[in-house]
Amino acid sequence: MSITNLETQFTTLRCAYHLERFPSLATRLDRLRRIRAMLIENESAWCEALSEDFGYRSADQSSFADITTSIKSVNHALKNLKFWMKAERRTPDLSLRMSGAKTYVEAFPKGVVGIVSPWNFPINLAISPLVSVLAAGNRAYIKPSEATPATSALLEKLISDYFSEDEVAVACGDVDVAQAFVKLPFDHIIYTGGETVARHIMRDAAENLVPLTLELGGKSPVIVSSSADLAMTAKRVAFGKYFNAGQICIAPDYLLIDAERLEPFLSELKSAVENTDSSQGSADSVSIVNNRHRQRLENLVSEGESKSGRVIKLSGNNQSAYELTVVIDPADEAGINTSEIFGPVLLIKTMGGLSEQIAYINKSSHPLVIYYFGRSEAEFRRVACETSSGGLVKNDVIFQYANDDLPFGGVGGSGMGKYRGEYGFKEFSNSRAVYKSGFIDVSGFVTPPYTDVFRMVNKLMRKI
Numbered sequence: 001m002s003i004t005n006l007e008t009q010f011t012t013l014r015c016a017y018h019l020e021r022f023p024s025l026a027t028r029l030d031r032l033r034r035i036r037a038m039l040i041e042n043e044s045a046w047c048e049a050l051s052e053d054f055g056y057r058s059a060d061q062s063s064f065a066d067i068t069t070s071i072k073s074v075n076h077a078l079k080n081l082k083f084w085m086k087a088e089r090r091t092p093d094l095s096l097r098m099s100g101a102k103t104y105v106e107a108f109p110k111g112v113v114g115i116v117s118p119w120n121f122p123i124n125l126a127i128s129p130l131v132s133v134l135a136a137g138n139r140a141y142i143k144p145s146e147a148t149p150a151t152s153a154l155l156e157k158l159i160s161d162y163f164s165e166d167e168v169a170v171a172c173g174d175v176d177v178a179q180a181f182v183k184l185p186f187d188h189i190i191y192t193g194g195e196t197v198a199r200h201i202m203r204d205a206a207e208n209l210v211p212l213t214l215e216l217g218g219k220s221p222v223i224v225s226s227s228a229d230l231a232m233t234a235k236r237v238a239f240g241k242y243f244n245a246g247q248i249c250i251a252p253d254y255l256l257i258d259a260e261r262l263e264p265f266l267s268e269l270k271s272a273v274e275n276t277d278s279s280q281g282s283a284d285s286v287s288i289v290n291n292r293h294r295q296r297l298e299n300l301v302s303e304g305e306s307k308s309g310r311v312i313k314l315s316g317n318n319q320s321a322y323e324l325t326v327v328i329d330p331a332d333e334a335g336i337n338t339s340e341i342f343g344p345v346l347l348i349k350t351m352g353g354l355s356e357q358i359a360y361i362n363k364s365s366h367p368l369v370i371y372y373f374g375r376s377e378a379e380f381r382r383v384a385c386e387t388s389s390g391g392l393v394k395n396d397v398i399f400q401y402a403n404d405d406l407p408f409g410g411v412g413g414s415g416m417g418k419y420r421g422e423y424g425f426k427e428f429s430n431s432r433a434v435y436k437s438g439f440i441d442v443s444g445f446v447t448p449p450y451t452d453v454f455r456m457v458n459k460l461m462r463k464i
């Protein structure tokens with residue numbers, strides 16, 4: 001895709017927005033249904049493309065994680081859009097209310113929204129924002145990841161089969177295309193990916209004052225309380241590392257546990273992994289996306305080991321090459337303490353006591369999610385009130401994403417803005433404040449000359 005083509009395509013979308021600034025409910029529902037049809041009617045093609053891009057990716061996992069999750073988001077929007085689009089009445093100030101004034105907030109489309117999506121769930125992380133963007137009545141322009149070329153090419157083809165080029169368009173290409181893409185004068189951009197690129201995008205978007213939603217990653221901790229069920233914790237954490245081979249922004253990154261419970265936990269983790277046949281070569285496995293990421297993970301582990309970390313490799317039940325690697329207590333300067341892992345490697349840090357664990361979490365930027373395993377509501381409340389993160393989960397991992405009625409996003413270093421469900425509809429809408437004056441001309445009251453009545457009412461207004 002050349003830069004000129006990017007601009008031409010963008011202009012096509014922008015002109016269409018100007019011609020239809022407020023698509024009806026029926027038009028929006030039709031667009032959402034076409035997303036659903038595009039997903040369902042091409043499911044095997046999607047799964048094949050994903051597997052080609054990853055080297056191998058279980059078709060069942062792709063079907064669930066990329067297709068079903070996206071369809072669920074469409075269904076949720078289809079069911080609720082009518083209510084989201086309703087104007088919300090607001091109470092006017094008492095003095096204006098007495099004059100018969102009315103106030104409400106109504107959501108209007110922002111215009112053309114850019115979606116920059118990553119490789120780890122290349123369909124869902126393009127389609128899930130698209131659902132919110134189209135529900136809010138916008139036009140959409142998607143820049144999918146160059147790290148998954150087969151899936152991105154299929155997305156480009158199928159979007160052009162199911163949508164006209166002035167509704168939704170896709171721009172495939174390398175980083176130079178991505179850089180030019182985010183310089184376009186969008187009405188909003190949603191970017192999902194790493195923090196370094198997010199800083200570039202923010203600088204570029206600032207030139208045109210383009211509002212941003214940034215869905216970033218980071219290190220999501222697991223707090224293992226002294227009241228935690230270790231078998232359950234181990235099973236769920238192991239799942240979080242195996243699913244998509246741990247290449248998930250909300251995967252548990254590191255685990256905090258007191259030293260006495262480390263060995264019992266490792267033994268439970270070993271059993272949990274042995275009971276999982278998610279190893280490479282199995283029909284249900286997922287590969288590391290490319291050699292660059294495999295090498296990155298190997299470096300994190302070997303550096304952690306060389307910096308006094310204990311390393312354990314736990315294998316699935318067919319004893320294949322694919323393993324969950326656990327790195328325990330490397331020295332503070334090891335990169336694994338600060339870099340997002342994003343793969344089937346778990347960092348464990350032994351540290352007892354909730355206060356110490358909370359203090360450790362608070363030393364770094366706010367994570368995308370904090371996982372707490374334990375039975376204590378009081379402890380869970382302490383974690384809620386004494387930390388900050390995009391999401392907070394008790395006794396589970398990852399399944400918070402299965403809820404379309406919850407906002408999704410980070411805070412601070414893990415991102416800004418939230419989307420999905422009604423939160424996505426609002427994120428990509430211009431919530432317009434509407435005021436309709438009443439039957440009394442209030443401007444006459446505040447126009448000079450000012451009288452004693454004016455002065456008395458002015459003082460009274462401070463009391464109501």
Ligand code: NAD
Nearest residue numbers: 117118119143144145178179193194197215216217218249
């Ligand atoms: P990536 O390399 O696929 O890049 C993401 C997108 O950014 C791609 O579309 C790419 O073309 C574009 N891009 C690259 N360089 C650019 C530039 N200079 N200017 C503009 N756009 C550019 O993905 P990644 O960054 O490797 O993704 C992994 C990261 O994403 C991890 O940190 C992960 O935690 C995070 N992530 C976050 C979420 C979330 O929802 N919060 C979801 C998935 C992944």
